[in-house]
Amino acid sequence: MRTHSRHAFNARRRSQGFTLVELMVALVLGLIVTGAALAMFLTNQRVYATTESLGRVQENVRTAYELMARDIRETAGNPCESDLPTVNVLNSPGSNWWSTMDGGVRGYGSTTAFGDEAFGTAAGVRLTGTEAIELKSAVNDGVSVVSHNPSAASFKLSTIDHGLNVGDIAIVCDFDHAAILQLTNASPGVNDTVVHNTGTGTPGNCTKGLGFSAPTLCTALGTPYTYGPNSIIARMKMERWYIANNNRGGRSLFQSLLVNNAGTLSIAKQEIADNVINMQAQYLLAGATSYVSPASVTTAQWNSDNVIAVRIILTLRERATASPTSDVFDRTLEHTVTLRNRVP
Numbered sequence: 001m002r003t004h005s006r007h008a009f010n011a012r013r014r015s016q017g018f019t020l021v022e023l024m025v026a027l028v029l030g031l032i033v034t035g036a037a038l039a040m041f042l043t044n045q046r047v048y049a050t051t052e053s054l055g056r057v058q059e060n061v062r063t064a065y066e067l068m069a070r071d072i073r074e075t076a077g078n079p080c081e082s083d084l085p086t087v088n089v090l091n092s093p094g095s096n097w098w099s100t101m102d103g104g105v106r107g108y109g110s111t112t113a114f115g116d117e118a119f120g121t122a123a124g125v126r127l128t129g130t131e132a133i134e135l136k137s138a139v140n141d142g143v144s145v146v147s148h149n150p151s152a153a154s155f156k157l158s159t160i161d162h163g164l165n166v167g168d169i170a171i172v173c174d175f176d177h178a179a180i181l182q183l184t185n186a187s188p189g190v191n192d193t194v195v196h197n198t199g200t201g202t203p204g205n206c207t208k209g210l211g212f213s214a215p216t217l218c219t220a221l222g223t224p225y226t227y228g229p230n231s232i233i234a235r236m237k238m239e240r241w242y243i244a245n246n247n248r249g250g251r252s253l254f255q256s257l258l259v260n261n262a263g264t265l266s267i268a269k270q271e272i273a274d275n276v277i278n279m280q281a282q283y284l285l286a287g288a289t290s291y292v293s294p295a296s297v298t299t300a301q302w303n304s305d306n307v308i309a310v311r312i313i314l315t316l317r318e319r320a321t322a323s324p325t326s327d328v329f330d331r332t333l334e335h336t337v338t339l340r341n342r343v344p
Contacts (some may be wrong), residue, residue, distance in 0.1 A: 013236065047214035059173060063336045064253050064273040064314060066098045068241055072310050072337040075135040076103045076104025079142035079232035082341035083305055088180040088223065089196075090169070091203040098238035098258045098267070099203055100171065101136050105301045105310070105339065107281050108132040108296030116242070123247045124254055124269040131280050132180065132242035133310065137341075138171050142234030144174070146192075148227040153184075153208040155233060160192045167201060167263035170194075172210065174231040179210040194233070202265065241272075243279050251277045253314070277317045277330075284309035286342075308342040311335070 013108060058093040076082055086101060093100040110129050113119050119128040126132060144158040155172070157164075164186045171180050182205055185195035187315055198205045198220065209222025217223045246252040253276040259268045282291035285306045301307065313334040 001126045011181070015342035024233060037117055061273075061314065061316060061331075061333050064276060065312070065333075067255075067272060068253075068312060069335060069337045071135050071137075071237075071241075072105070072133075072312075073340045075137045075339055075341070076101075076305065078171050078173050078174070078178050079135045079138055079234050080178065083342060084173055084176075084178045085212050086171075086178040086180060087210065087216055087223075089178060089205050089207050089210060089216060090182060091206045091218075093180070093203070096203065097134065098136075099180075099239075102134045103301075103307070104341075105249075105307050106134040107283060107297065107310075108134070108242075109293060109295045110280075112294070124244050126242040126244050126254075127251070130243035130278055132240060133281050133312075134240045136236065136238050138234040139237045140234065142232040145227055146229055146233040147231055149229070150208060150210070150224055150226050150281075151221070152195070154193050154195045155204075155227070157192045157194065157233070160187075160189055162186075162192070162194065162233075162234070163188050164194050165260055165263070167260045167265055169236040169238070169258070169265070170196075170233055171236055172227055172231060174227055174232040177212040179212075179225075180236070181205055182208065191222075201263070218305065222224075232269055241279070243276060246268075246271055246274065248274075250275055251317075253279065273316075275317050278315040280313040282311040282313070283307050284311070306344055307339065309338045312337070 036139070078084065088100055092100045097114070108114065108131060110131050112174060114126065114132070119126055119127065120128070134336060143162040146156040146158055148155050164183055165188060166183055166186050168183045168186070169180065170177055170183055173179070181195050181196040182203065184197045184200045184203050184205070196205055196208070198208060206216070206218035207220065207222030209217065209224050210227065211223030211225030213223040240256045242254055243251055244254045252271045253273040254269055255272050256267050256269045259266055282293060283297055283298065284291050285301060286308050291311050297307065311334055315332045318329045
């Protein structure tokens with residue numbers, strides 16, 4: 001009888017399950033394991049987001065520097081020699097930043113606004129506290145001139161596929177000098193003749209004469225000059241690089257570019273690289289041993305061939321997540337470019 005009671009007691013004890021203490025210990029251990037797994041997951045997620053952000057930074061830097069460096073390298077160039085004297089026959093060339101060469105390169109300090117546009121916060125408008133650079137050059141190697149008729153203000157070119165259009169700002173040059181003008185008639189792919197007459201276009205040409213004189217003689221025939229065979233004519237490229245707000249609440253590297261829309265010239269602003277929050281530029285002058293800020297370069301030096309290299313410093317920003325309160329990663333990188341057309 002006593003043996004039977006002992007077996008019944010043991011059976012009831014085995015069927016009682018965990019005690020409260022045992023259950024609490026199990027819960028604590030489970031929470032520890034779950035917390036460790038969750039912490040590992042969050043850490044891996046953060047590492048992935050950081051790596052992805054750094055990858056985007058590198059991609060933005062690569063894109064920005066590749067495009068900008070190519071244009072800086074080609075700036076101030078024409079199809080002949082970079083140090084040729086140049087006559088500008090455009091009407092009031094000083095009234096537009098894109099209608100004169102002015103040495104080909106010009107820097108703007110963080111407090112110096114563009115002459116034709118103030119600082120602002122709207123998308124595509126340059127932000128105060130950031131620097132900018134202005135670049136001007138001829139596009140590619142141009143097209144050979146077969147003959148030039150000064151009285152008719154026309155060039156006969158070596159091909160009908162010259163790529164020049166009505167309204168284009170172009171530069172023509174030979175061994176003697178270069179001339180900046182606007183084309184008033186051109187039919188690429190159809191006709192091998194282009195015209196630089198007066199009386200049409202904006203800004204238009206003040207004279208047919210393309211001879212070098214100081215100041216430019218803006219009469220009907222001006223200073224006569226005939227460009228001979230093997231002279232070169234090419235379209236001009238006028239652009240600015242700067243920092244502005246984008247439409248997504250951040251900053252980007254922008255390029256403003258002179259474009260020709262069916263004979264009408266205008267400035268197109270395009271976003272080049274996202275999350276570029278600042279840009280600085282330093283300039284190396286001929287004969288100098290160190291780079292200087294744009295404020296240290298005189299107007300005469302900008303307008304000549306004194307600037308021989310540019311150092312661009314970009315600051316990029318990425319977030320670990322899309323949240324505005326997440327950690328940000330700023331990376332400042334620099335790239336130095338020599339002006340190929342200024343190399344001795």
